[in-house]
Amino acid sequence: MITTLDRYIGRSVLTGVLAVMLLLLVLIGFFEVVAELEDVERGYTTGKAYSYVFLGLPRYIYELFPVATLLGSLIGLGILAGNSELMAMRAAGISIARIVSSVLKAGLLILAAVIWVGEYLAPLTEQQAQRMKMEALSDQISLKTRYGFWSRDDNTFINIRQVLPDAQLADVSLYEYDGASRLLRAIYAERASYESDGWVLHAVSVSRFSDQRIQVSQQKKLTWQTQLEPASLDVLTVKPHMLAAWDLWRYIDYLRNNGQASVSYEVAFWGKLAAPLVTLVMLLLSIPFVFGSLRSVSVGQRVFVGAMLGIVFYLLNRAFSYMAVVYSFNALFATALPLLFFMGLAWWMFRRVP
Template structure:
């Protein structure tokens, strides 16, 4: 138990240190781009810290995998240099067990990654977007609409929306039959979301039946839709990043402006992405068995770092192909983790043997 705590302590502190350094670098680079704008808008240093706090969850999501790789390489190389690995193996402890001792640190980073990406960031992103737009000078403001999207079988066009996503302005809803012909058009100055769903004010409904056109005007009209305010915020956002919940709603007839393959890949990736931390730990594990009195240590360090970076590139490339529909979403999401995980385990088995 004491040995396990020692290995976990060495690995955990190195991973935490790598995460802190990488997060600090990304935070500084991010602030370099926006600090001048924040200060010019009269928001002061308080605005800088507010922006940094709201951006932190997304930055943690970015640094989590690479911090496990860097921390694992540092930790295992230190244990190898101090001959701690040799002592443990002489006591009958295999390399697999040593990796298992360090695994809880990677699991903790994996859970932090999932929490930030799926629970915290989806709440902070709309707040940051609304705050930034509210303090943008009138001369620099850009219109985000009109935006076209699909809600179930309906096609919807809206000029713009409020920051909370509860109001759509200048709404047009086009309904089609099974053959794809438009059979009805609903136009309304605004659509407001309340507890009972969407309500269209002063709606004008035009029905098309062959050459016949009927028009009906109603003061208030209910719009049965799976669309939610959070979906509207994402649709009108400059940099939407669908969470697992929003991707699932999109696949269940929520608001979508992309093909189904995009949301399927995002949904699967939300749960598969955090496992990248475990893959990074496996890629760094062979360094523990390296002989640092020869060139083997430096070679394995370089190969481990290169393999981790290539994994990120391949994973990102497959995800992009999956989102576009070029490859299956399952292959896009799990292809890189399975391939690189197998390669890492194979290298560990060969070195152990």
């Protein structure tokens, strides 16, 4: 049940979080626009550069949620404390546990936003942004349709349905024509990988066309010589941590089935699952500051402390992620350790609240 107290405290917290998020997005957006304008050329116009930055903002929203939640809740609750409203609530017999409950109810809305942005909005807009920029700058991927990406290599037309990380393609079709525009050969491959000597097609079906008949053959592997390079496809892929959790899990399963290393994607997967919990911990971490040792300091000092905590968490999280990839640590352990540390810090600080 949502009471008037829940709405009042929740509104203060959510207003602070939204204000911090908006400020961070304005700053990041400005620097991103400056960087993108340097790439403006030919088909990549100024308008497309602005569109690219705008479509990339959901990615930053998702990445900034924990820090914005910590800073925003510090500001929102700090204003209540500065106006002696929290003290009045305590004097009226409202316990800290009841106030925490109101904050957590607001946190449920934040968690829902984190999940929606991370699992749906950010992956979708990031893909659209990358594809738009690719179409404007690339001279090898010439057409994007609902049926994938199309390119032309001399008399061969290439259709790629899915571009995977690590120079991997899925659902690849090649159509070879002669000088008279007659179809000579159609090749379909379940997947393609880039190796030292070029592209290799896997699980291949080859159809050869003549005036009298169509001959179909199956091959496990087939070398594919083309001018299309992995670097030209990089812009089509989305960074692992921006893929939806389900897509990450499927790709991890694919890598395992093919005997390939999947640690970096496992770290991204567990990070996606932990993101809502990280945001909740950051929200809880702000409460002891307001009731504890920082209750009498200014908003600026609270923001500074919150920013330092956010930076520490980010650095710890990045450090353990890189260590997991380099030293083949357990991905769940690498993801959970910084989170458990901050959960312990929040619990310790709660115990010190008078």
